[in-house]
Amino acid sequence: MTLMMFRSQRYSDFSISLQLSRKLLLGFLFMVTAIQEASAEQRIVEHSMGSTKVSGTPVKVVTLFQGATDTAVALGVIPVGVVDSWVQQPTYKYLRKDLADVPHVGLESQPNLEVIAGLQPDLIVASKRRHEKIYGHLSQIAPTIALETVFDFKDTVAMMGLAMNRQQQANALLQSWKNRVADFQQRIPQKLGEQWPLEVAVLNFRADHARIYLKDSFAGSILNDLGFIRPANHPQGQWVVKLSTKESIPTMNADVFFVFMTEDDPAVKRNYLQWTNHPLWKSLDAARNHQVFQVDEVAWNMSGGIMGANQMLDQVYEHFGLNPVM
Amino acid sequence: MDKLLTLRTSVVSIQLNSVTLKMLGTLLIGTLAIALMSLSAGSQWLNPIEVVKELLLSEPGQHAFVIETLRLPRVVTGFLVGGALAVSGLILQSLVRNPLASPDIIGITSGASAAAVFFLSYLAETVSALWLPFAAILGAALTSLIIYLLAWRQGVTPLRLILIGIGLVAGLGAMTTFMIVLSPIATSMMAYVWLTGSIYGSDWQDVTALLPWLLVLLPLSLMLSRTINVQELGDPVTVGLGVQVQRTRFVLLAISVALAGSAVAYAGAIGFVGLIAPHIARQLVPRSFGSLAPASLLIGGCLVVVADTIGRTAFLPLDVPAGVFVSAVGAPFFIYLLYRQHR
DSSP states (O other): OHHHHHHHHHHHHHHHHHHSOHHHHHHHHHHHHHHHHHHOOEEEEEETTEEEEEESOOOSEEEOSHHHHHHHHHTTOOOSEEOOOSSSTTSOHHHHTTTTTOOBOEETTEEOHHHHHHTOOSEEEEEHHHHTTTHHHHHHHSOEEEESSSOOHHHHHHHHHHHTTOHHHHHHHHHHHHHHHHHHHHHHHHHHGGGOSOBEEEEEEOSSOEEEEOTTSHHHHHHHHHTOBOOTTSOSSOSEEEEOSGGGGGGGOOSEEEEEOOTTOHHHHHHHHHHHTSHHHHTSHHHHTTOEEEOOHIIIIIOOSHHHHHHHHHHHHHHTTOOOOO | OOOEEEEEOSSOEEEEEHHHHHHHHHHHHHHHHHHHHHHHOSSSOOOHHHHHHHHHOSSOOTTHIIIIIIIHHHHHHHHHHHHHHHHHHHHHHHHTTOTTOOTTTTTHHHHHHHHHHHIIIIITTTSOGGGHHHHHHHHHHHHHHHHHHHHOSSSOOHHHHHHHHHHHHHHHHHHHHHHHHHSOHHHHHHHHHHHHOOOTTOOHHHHHHHHHHHHHHHHHHHHTHHHHHHHTTOHHHHHHTTOOHHHHHHHHHHHHHHHHHHHHHHHOOOTHHHHHHHHHHHHHSOSOHHHHHHHHHHHHHHHHHHHHHHHHHTTTTOOOOTHHHHHHHHHHHHHHHHHHHHO
């Protein structure tokens, strides 16, 4: 529906522009750019694909990965185009109110370039991991900045803040995050006493295998900041380990498990039950001591942005019976 | 007797009859029509007349970016990829005298796939993804060479080539799956897209990288068309007619590998085109390489262009990899041709 509305509006734009003579149109465009250049300062944004000059305050932003969409909303800008979410399609529930009428430009892995061009954005936020091949096309459509990964939420806030001329808002978001982390770090030892620092593992179950999310993942890096520790035998410098056989269940071992998965997928549910009913599972410390907790997949993994990170932190506060500070 | 058009110089000898010429003409017009439709279709349907104007006029109009930067390179890349795979498949089918041969039988697709997935899994973090085509083409060439060497026993016979090829292809398939299972989610997603085959995001750089291969290899294969035709009669006859069987076989294999390898490098594993396009061509033109090669080229090219056009328009705003639709378009058309011939 939204797509159709947006389309018909575009068609009328075209018919109007067709009525104008080309000369008039060119003159008009020239005036607009001249005014923009005179009034707005320019910023150079250094990013994973080079450096991009952005002028003025971009208002028509297209975000090509989940974390960028989340961050744009957090910075107070509703994007003019977003990509489909991975679960809760087409938009994560926590963003639905803000993004109700925003057109979609396809999947994060293969966004539709024509639709993006049709939106006439003045800034595109991409990720090198996903969009290296189309960076050339994207930067012909609009100034494009590219984050290295899709889940480094602090970098995303800082870079998008600079590109969108909202450094103040970005700094405020990052400062508030710092304060919250400091608050948690200060209060959790009092709460847990000897148990702190707690050894945790973040587990994820898929339809045909299980995963351990490590220090460099989204949830992993947040737990790290908060002061949680990881089992010594977990690999370093990686963000995920895939476990394809139940024989490797013992490598999961930790005092506490936080588990997330796509719960409404019956295949995932079945696999989860198979793994957790395995005799080896019952020998794990967390399982024996009933320290297995299911957490929200979107906040802990899929969002990849500052809003998601804050939601995850809320849930961690809540889990340990602490009142979150805002 | 039909009127024949004979092209004979010291290097080339091709004979086309009037039926073939008419059919090739029809295919050419069809190809142009398909290309034009593909340029018009997209997130927004453009009037084909406007598209032609845009292409012919030097002054860029309002749709210049969409047509000339987004759609045209994609259509051209799709056509080149499909055409290269089709001719490669045609050469192989004549060479091993087996209608089931395709660029995969001598490991081109699976070699390229294994190399591409290896690249995505272990090198993508450190090396720019723009090197992916080189990794793929290297994998294709290496695998074909290994198959050729393993099949060598005082010369290479088609049968040994096929059997060794099937063995190695199975092994490489297992390696590819193994790497996908072990790699993190981000890479396995990219690997799956690559294995499906996609010409998404093609730009003029891809076209300029791909075009020279075809410009060199296609005329080269036409120069050898006489030998290819003779080859189909079996080794004893071929030797009897004075063809150096092993040398031409090696050259033809090399051409086939280079054609398919370069195509696969830029579009991923759209291998099915190489199997089906020559068969469709055989239903339309007489069985001589000189007629089959241009027909296969056009048909293979059209298959990929049509598949990609469906992929980027059927589920808007989603852009679905072309490989998904290549078989969906090619197989029914092929079955229809067989059915019609049967009656």
